[in-house]
Amino acid sequence: MSAPGGELHLALRLNLYRSATLEVPVDLVKAADELGYHSVWSAEAYGTDALSPLAYLAAFTHRIKLGTAIAQLAARPPATLAMHAMTIDALAGGGRVIIGIGVSGPQIVEGWYGQPWGHPTARLRDYLAIMRKVLDRKEPVAYEGTEISLPYRGPGSSGQGKALRSILHAAAPIPLWLASGGPKNTELCGEVADGWLPMGFGSAGDLTPLEQGWKARGGRPADFEIFTGFSVQLTDDVAGTLDKMRPLTAMYVGGMGSATHNFHRDAMARRGFPTEAARIQELWLAGRKDEAVAAVPDEYLEENAFIGDEQRIRRRWASWSPPPLSTGLIVDVPGVEELRLAAALRDGS
Numbered sequence: 001m002s003a004p005g006g007e008l009h010l011a012l013r014l015n016l017y018r019s020a021t022l023e024v025p026v027d028l029v030k031a032a033d034e035l036g037y038h039s040v041w042s043a044e045a046y047g048t049d050a051l052s053p054l055a056y057l058a059a060f061t062h063r064i065k066l067g068t069a070i071a072q073l074a075a076r077p078p079a080t081l082a083m084h085a086m087t088i089d090a091l092a093g094g095g096r097v098i099i100g101i102g103v104s105g106p107q108i109v110e111g112w113y114g115q116p117w118g119h120p121t122a123r124l125r126d127y128l129a130i131m132r133k134v135l136d137r138k139e140p141v142a143y144e145g146t147e148i149s150l151p152y153r154g155p156g157s158s159g160q161g162k163a164l165r166s167i168l169h170a171a172a173p174i175p176l177w178l179a180s181g182g183p184k185n186t187e188l189c190g191e192v193a194d195g196w197l198p199m200g201f202g203s204a205g206d207l208t209p210l211e212q213g214w215k216a217r218g219g220r221p222a223d224f225e226i227f228t229g230f231s232v233q234l235t236d237d238v239a240g241t242l243d244k245m246r247p248l249t250a251m252y253v254g255g256m257g258s259a260t261h262n263f264h265r266d267a268m269a270r271r272g273f274p275t276e277a278a279r280i281q282e283l284w285l286a287g288r289k290d291e292a293v294a295a296v297p298d299e300y301l302e303e304n305a306f307i308g309d310e311q312r313i314r315r316r317w318a319s320w321s322p323p324p325l326s327t328g329l330i331v332d333v334p335g336v337e338e339l340r341l342a343a344a345l346r347d348g349s
Contacts, residue, residue, distance in 0.1 A: 008322070008326065008327065008328065008329060008346060009038035009039070009225075009227070009327060009328035009329070010036075010037050010038060010328070010329055010331065010342060010343060010346050011037055011038050011039040011040065011041060011067070011227060011328055011329065011330040011331065012028070012029065012032045012037055012039070012040045012041070012064075012330070012331060012333070012339070013040075013041050013043075013069070013229065013330045013331065013332050014029075014040060014041065014042050014043070014053065015043070015332065016042060016043075016048045016053055017042075017043045017044050017045045017047050017048045017049075017050070018045075018047070018248075019047070019048070020047075022048055022053075024053050024056055024057065026057070026060050027336070028333075028335065028336060028339065029057050029060065029061060029064070030060055030061060031336045031339055031340075032064060032339055033061045033062060033063055033064040035339065035340065035343050036063075036343075037064055037339075037343075038064070038065060038328060039064060039065035039066070039067045039098060039328075039330075040054075040057065040061075040064055040065070040066060040067065041067040041068065041069035041100070041330055042054050042066075042067070042068060042069070043068070043069055043070060044068075044070075044071065044072055044075065045072075045104075045108065046108060046112045049075070050068040050069075050070065050071045050072075051068065051071065051084045051088065054066040054067075054068070054088055054097070055087070055088045055091060058088060058091045058092035058093075058096070059091070061092075063096075064096070065096045065097070065098055066088060066089075066092060066096050066097050066098070067097070067098035067099070067100055067177075068098070068099050068100045068101075069100045069179065069197050069227075069330065070100045070101055070102035070179045070197065071099060071100065071101055071102075072101075072102060072103070072104045072108065072109075072113070073101055073102065073103050073104070073109075073120075073123060073124065073127055074103070074104060074108070074109040074112075074113040074115040075113060077148075078126075078127045078128075078130040078131045078134070078148065079130065079131075079134050079141065079150070081099065081101070081131060082130075082131045082134035082135050082166070082174075083134075083166070083168070085097050085099050085135070085174050086135065086166070086168050086169075086170050086171070086174065087168070089170065089171050089172060089174060090168070090171045093171070094171030094172040095171070095172035095173075096172075097174050098174070098175050098177060098195070099131075099174060099175070099176050099177065100177040100178070100179055100195070100197050101124070101127065101128070101176065101177070101178055101179065102178070102179035102180070102197070102199075103120040103123070103124060103185070105256070105257045105258075105261050105262070105263055106257075106258065106261050107256075107257060107258060107261075118147055119146070119147060120185065121184045121185055121188055122145070122146045122147045123147040123148060124178065124185060124188055125145070125147075125188055125192065126143070126145030126146065126147045126148035126149075127148060128176055128178075128192050128193065129143060129145065129192070130143050130145075130148060130150060131176060132176065134166050135166075135170050135173075135174055137165055137166055137169060137170070139163075139165065140162075140163035140164055140165045141163055141164060141165065141166075142163040150163065151163055175194035175195060175225075176193055176194055177189075177193055177194055177195035177196060177197055177225070177227075178192075178193040178195075178196060178197065179196075179197035179198075179199060180196070180197075180198065180199060181198065181199035181200045181201070181263055181266060181267050181270060182263075182266070183208075183209040184209075186198075186209040186210050186213070187209040187210065187212045187213040187216075188213060189210060189213060190209070190210040190211065190212065190213020190214045190215075190216070190217070190220075191213035191214075191216045191217055192213075192217075193224075194221070194223070194224065194225070195224060195225035195226065195227065196210060196224075196225070196226045196227075197227055198226065198228060198323065199263060199267045200263075200266060200267025200268065200269070200270035200271050201228060201270065201271075201323050206270075207324060207325065225327045225328060226323075226325050226326050226327050226328070227326070227327065227328035227329065227330050228304075228322055228323045228326045228328075228329060228330070229304060229329065229330045229331070229332070230304040230305065230306065230322075230329055230330075230331055230332075231304065231305045231306065231307075231331060231332035231333065232305075232306045232307075232313065232331060232332075232333050232338040232341055232342045232345075233305070233306070233307050233333070233334055233338060234308075234309065234310065234313070234337060234338055234341070235307060235308060235309075236308075236309065238307050238308045238312070241307050242298055242301050242302070242307070245296075245301050245305070246293045246294070246296045246301070247293050249296045249300070249301065250280055250284060250289070250292040250293040250295070250296050251284070252264040253265050253268050253277055253280045253281060253284075253296070254280045254281045254283065254284025254285065254289075254292045255281075255284045255285070259281070259285060262281060265277045265278070265280070265281050268280075268300065271300070271303065273297065273299075273300050276295065276296070276297055276300065279295050280292045280295050280296060283295060302316075306320075306345075310341065313341065313345070314345070317345045329346070
């Protein structure tokens with residue numbers, strides 16, 4: 001299986017942000033590095049941050065790229081994220097960091113970070129533009145945006161802010177990717193980003209917003225990347241494994257957001273399950289969580305999940321196609337055996 005115009009990259013996803021304690025799977029990441037995996041990706045919500053594990057892993061790995069999927073926009077000013085990216089890339093030897101950025105939802109933006117929800121698409125545009133100025137070092141960073149400006153001249157300003165240029169030089173160019181699902185942010189991604197981390201993008205996904213963004217910049221850049229996700233788990237108990245997956249899915253679709261803003265509900269709907277997504281959220285918000293969990297369909301859980309013994313996994317893989325125009329697949333695996341199997345599936349061996 002290959003991507004349009006070349007090899008389909010394989011990457012590893014870490015879900016450290018979901019745990020109450022932090023245990024970085026160094027041996028798993030080292031195995032991915034040795035197997036030739038393209039990248040390893042870390043995330044954040046309101047626990048473990050996305051960047052610190054990558055700095056730690058830089059010391060144990062040699063080639064594998066270090067990506068955030070995602071770093072939350074509200075968590076830090078754009079100049080701070082650029083500083084983090086340059087610092088980690090310098091520690092890693094240069095050319096290994098990819099920064100994926102996303103907005104999260106109003107509950108986290110306002111409830112955890114104390115930032116205004118504002119206008120997310122405009123804020124993303126300003127954020128990426130400032131980051132690029134910091135990373136490029138062509139001139140002191142001055143930017144007038146609709147949501148973010150440097151130097152700051154708003155309420156409470158001393159009026160003494162000065163445009164500055166990063167002391168640290170980037171060791172190598174650092175790609176900036178966007179995570180998005182809705183049409184406005186996806187169009188922006190096509191227009192200004194170096195790659196896309198789609199949310200709720202299945203085999204029949206709509207590429208129109210992304211293509212509109214590409215059109216605004218004169219066509220798709222040759223090095224523009226689209227990384228989608230899947231999982232592999234070897235087990236003799238498929239039904240039991242699906243049942244273990246259901247509560248987390250129900251919590252995200254039903255409760256990770258409000259009745260009006262829930263990106264996970266919307267992502268499930270875009271993947272062809274709008275009625276089920278609405279029902280799960282309705283049950284969850286009504287306090288009927290057990291019923292919400294039971295309402296998560298097997299078909300949704302298995303759409304991009306390969307579960308069972310090796311024969312079952314290989315049969316399903318033979319009839320599966322990654323979402324259109326994908327150039328990479330980020331895989332969730334519980335161990336090295338599945339890591340190796342994922343590589344074998346990708347290579348057709």
